[in-house]
Amino acid sequence: MPTAATQTMIGQANPTAIMFFLAFVVSTLAITYWAAKRTKTTKDFYAAGRSVTGFQNGLALAGDYMSAASFLGIAGLVATKGYDGLIYSVGWLVGWPIVMFLLSEPLRNLGKYTFADVVSYRLNQRPIRAAAAAGSLVVVLTYLIAQMVGAGTLIKLMFGLPFEVAIVVTGALMISYVIFGGMIATTWVQIIKAVLLLSGATVLVFMTLNKFGFSYGELFKQASTATPLGQKFLEPGGLVTSPMDAFSLGLALMFGTAGLPHILMRFFTVPDVKAARKSVFYATGFIGYFYILTVTIGFGAAVIVGQKIIMGVDAGGNMAGPLLAEALGGNLFLGFLSAVAFATILAVVSGLTLAGASAFSHDLYVGVIRHGQASEKDEVRVAKMATVGLGVTAIALGILFKGQNVAFLVGLTFAIAASANFPALLMSLMWKKFTTAGAVLSIYTGLAIATILLILSPTVWVDIVHKSEKAAVDAKVKALDASFKSSTEALGKYKVIAGNKAEIDKAIADEQTGLEKKKVALAELKDEKDRAAQIKAAEGSTAKTVEVLQGLAIIDTAAADKLLADAKPKYEAEKKEASSAMPKPIFPLKNPGIYSMAGAFLIGILASLMSPDREAEKKFDAEKLREYIGVGAED
Amino acid sequence: MATNKTALQILDDPDFKALVSKKNTISIILTIVELVLYFGFVGLIAYNKPFLAQKISEDSATTIGIPIAVMTIVLSWVLTAGYIFWANTVYDKEVQKIKDKMGG
Structure with missing residues (x-):
């Protein structure tokens, strides 16, 4: 039997993949050109002129959220660990209903361009914008580095392109989309990517199930004998060990989704609350469907391709999806799926960069440095400069972190989003007595606790700091x-x-x-x-x-x-x-979510009670009119 | 300003107050349902792995954990559908009623 290395085309320059990828780049750049002509005001640049429909925004939200890590990573996790991979995919979805019930409509009615608009709505603008921008920028940067390093590694695996070249190409395209086409181009890149990814995954699952007579029962029956784990492949295993670990990670995943600035920002692109809630409904449906597909791909790959070959190509299992595509649809389908994976990375990093640039320009530059006084032209100019700055930083850090284990960065991103951004946002919406001091301290507390505890946790303290021991x-x-x-x-x-x-x-x-x-x-x-x-x-x-x-x-x-x-x-x-002699973590849990969220809420509540603010309380009632009825909401 | 006055009156309007509290109740109840759904699933993984490892039937390899995980995903989506149905049929109408009171 030929070995994996001779059998697969993965890792070699694949003409079909390059062709599909070029087609994607050309069409998205054409859209960017078209979008550039329509991007004149800040509203166009940050919020696509609030002209995105609910359905389009649903697709774009899905495009923003379904990263290459979730597509390739979850399929790989399922193919190598079985049921444990499924546990992860559930965690990635359950934040969406929370976004729907608690945040989507108030965000649309109260905000303009960033979620800091909402937190600072009835409070003191400058300190809150500074804190919220810090929270946003840290989340954006950590997530960008994780995506960039992942992009470099994956593109190298799939196309055989050198790591550095892959990162520079990704960075350059992402900067072009955002700088020239703003939110309009970014939205369309995300929509196209979502459609390609969903249809590619659907075709792959169709071909997979075809092998099992369209019976999941048959697929699982064969999966239970296909791996050395046997029936255990279909049971919860060792990935989740202690209950506290499981709850802490669950909290970070669930509420982290509700605190990601590039997700929250998408609610400012729709014309009204009706479209805002509709977009979460579509997004949740698309993302849930996608995770079910991804899990099917993982189990299918374990049976059809086999763990030995999958782990032979990449020990983490990341190539399970592409290998399955190659096994079922040949080189052509592999090429298509590889190009889709590249497009997936591009869409996610573009959304992140735009969110980071908005936090920098709208919150830090206009809100803090210029005390809210700046012309639209000025604001867009600074946002574009911030885009280039962020893009170049992301490229540099991506290359710097080459070969490093960056999995912890995703955990950190979600822990910070859940602890720095979400509590302040929720309390500002729900709690009349919330004050400026409460908001600022809550954001910095969440940011600090999440970061420090993650460094002291097994993920960083043992796996990275004491790697050699x-x-x-x-x-x-x-x-x-x-x-x-x-x-x-x-x-x-x-x-x-x-x-x-x-x-x-x-x-x-x-x-x-x-x-x-x-x-x-x-x-x-x-x-x-x-x-x-x-x-x-x-x-x-x-x-x-x-x-x-x-x-x-x-x-x-x-x-x-x-x-x-x-x-x-x-x-x-x-x-x-x-x-x-094994190095011991100073903090026992793999994800600090449970403590950092609790800390952020607690400090936010205590600080607010200690610094009562009558003005803010009064404005809370007036805020309701805009929040619930939409009176005075941004057009 | 005239509209301002109306706005202030609306804030004290019983219909508006009822609307706000109804909306908050629905949001919070649905949030709690979602939390119970997900952390119930996490709780099973943490405390009762053997339950999830049961086979759904004698001659099948599928464990009960698989449909439970998929149902968690599907039910989360169904919850968002439930909310949108309520918002479109009940909430939006009442918002319109209050807007009419404000004279458009």
Whole structure:
């Protein structure tokens, strides 16, 4: 059977992919050109002239939210871990109803261009805009870096393009869309991407289910035997260990969605609340449908492509979707899907950049530096400069973080969005006694607690800061495991010949010929690293067996039995000792959401109660008229 | 200003007050339903993995956790549909009524 490396076209310059991708770039640049002529005012630049319909905005929201990480990452997680991947996909969706019930309509009626408009509506503008801009910019930057590094890695995997080139191309396109076409171009890039991604995934799922007679039961039946996990593949496993971890991550995912500035910003692009709520309904439907497709793709890939090949191409499983597309639709479909994945990255980073530029220009420049006094022309000019600044920063940081583990950045993004942005926004809408001090302190508290605790958490403190110590302990434990396994096996197998010199010499010779044979077989392995590792393991195992055999030469079977009985406790003690050297996180949870959100709410409430603001309370009633009836809402 | 006065009167209008409290109640109830739905699912993962690992029938490999996860996604969407139905049929009409009181 040919190995994965010879079978797949992934990682090579694929003419179909390049053709599809060029078609996407040309059409989106044409749209940008068209949009540029329609982008004159701040309202056009930030909010597409509030002319986006509910359905279009629903698609664009979905396009903003369905990142390459969720498309390739969740399919990969399902293909490698099974049910645990499904748990994640549920978490990514459940924030949307919260956005619908609590935020979409008030945002539309109270806001102009950024969610800071809403938080500061009846409070002191400058300090709140400064804080909200800080929250937005940190979220945008961390998410942008994660997306950029992901983009570079994925594009390298799919097209064979060098990492740096991929990042510069992505950055340059993203800057062009935003700077020339503003929100109009960004919206259309997101709509086109959403349609391509949803239809591509639908076709892939159709072809997958076709293999199983359109029966999910059959798909799962085959999935339960397709992997080494067996039936466990369809059960919740080790990804979620402690209940607190599960709840904390769940909170961050759910309320993080409701605090992402590039998502919140989309509610300013529709003409009225009716369109705002309609757009969440469509977005939730599209995103939910998409996650169900992605999970199907993951299980399908595990059965049709097989875990061995998937993990051979990329250990994280990220290529499960593209590999399945190649297996079912050949090179043409692989090319199409690769181009769609690239388009997906572009749409998400464009939305993020625009949200970051708005926070910088509308909140920091106009709101804080110019005390709200700036001409529209000036504001758009600064927003465009901020776009270039953010774009160049994202490119530079993306290249700087090359090869780093950036998975924690997504967790950080959602934790900060849930803790810095969401609590202040919710309290300003719901609580009459909320004050400026409360809002500002709540935002900075959420930002600080989320960031500090995440650095002290296992995700960063152990996996990144103490990476080498962790690797050393892991290697030691692995070596102990291997040594225990080979020595007990050898003892069990050879204890009957204990004390018999001739038999033992023969066994040693047999073991050594066995090793030579195994080495010859292993030389067939294509992957150099894998081959070296397997050969080393085989050598280690034989050396241990020979050592045991030499020991057996001078004892009898009863003594060998005792050795065998003693081996386990000794191994366990050694393992425990080795594991105790494992670096410990200072903060135990993988995601700080539960503490950082609680902190932000608590400080927001306490600070507000300690600094009562009569003016703000009075304005709360007047705010209601605009919030609920839409009187005075921005056209 | 005349409109301002009307606006102030509207704030004390019982219909407006009822509308605000009705809208808030609906929003909060639906939010709580969504929280229970999702954290119920998370709770099952955290505390009762064996329940989710049960097969849906003897001769099937599908575990009960799969339809539960998919239903969590689908029900979340159904909730947004429920809200939009209420807003379109009840809320918007009452908003219009109040707008009429304000003389457009």
